[in-house]
Amino acid sequence: GQNIDQPTEMTATEGAIVQINCTYQTSGFNGLFWYQQHAGEAPTFLSYNVLDGLEEKGRFSSFLSRSKGYSYLLLKELQMKDSASYLCAACLRGSYIPTFGRGTSLIVHP
């Protein structure tokens, strides 16, 4: 099965760096998504990792280790607007249907 674990809540200071971890247990694995969701809004796609390593997109980077069943989302130069829920989701081999974690609520304060 797939158990997606991520912290429930994190706080950070504006301008700082924060790392949101996600671990997954799955019998088959295709890739891993990260989504951002502001309260009351649609989840928006941030990244999809298939291969091991770090992928950088501006202030956001996502890392994957397939052997360890581990991923993280790194947010640099935090801004107040980055306060949101960050959803980790894993896909089984042969499917792009994501299985979501419960999300990490990130609070950025001045």
Place this chain on the structure above:
Amino acid sequence: EAGVTQFPSHSVIEKGQTVTLRCDPISGHDNLYWYRRVMGKEIKFLLHFVKESKQDESGMPNNRFLAERTGGTYSTLKVQPAELEDSGVYFCASSKGDLREQYFGPGTRLTVT
């Protein structure tokens, strides 16, 4: 380009009633997905359409839920009769050829009392 839209944004109904949720995907997106998030839990997959055909409906909880996509454009999700545990936020998403890039709608918050 308009995004995925969902109607209504909120719905409050009594147990035993029927509710129909609507999703309009991004124009040209053949793939349409329904998801649900119940209070305090994770978003869960319900089903996947490719055009008007159901590709995967493994996530549909029971036969009180009926999804349709006649004509391969918009989709409806009917809950009949609604139960208390059906309360939650129902998301729709669509994608074109690349199944990884799913665009989500803002969701419909359903409250069954």
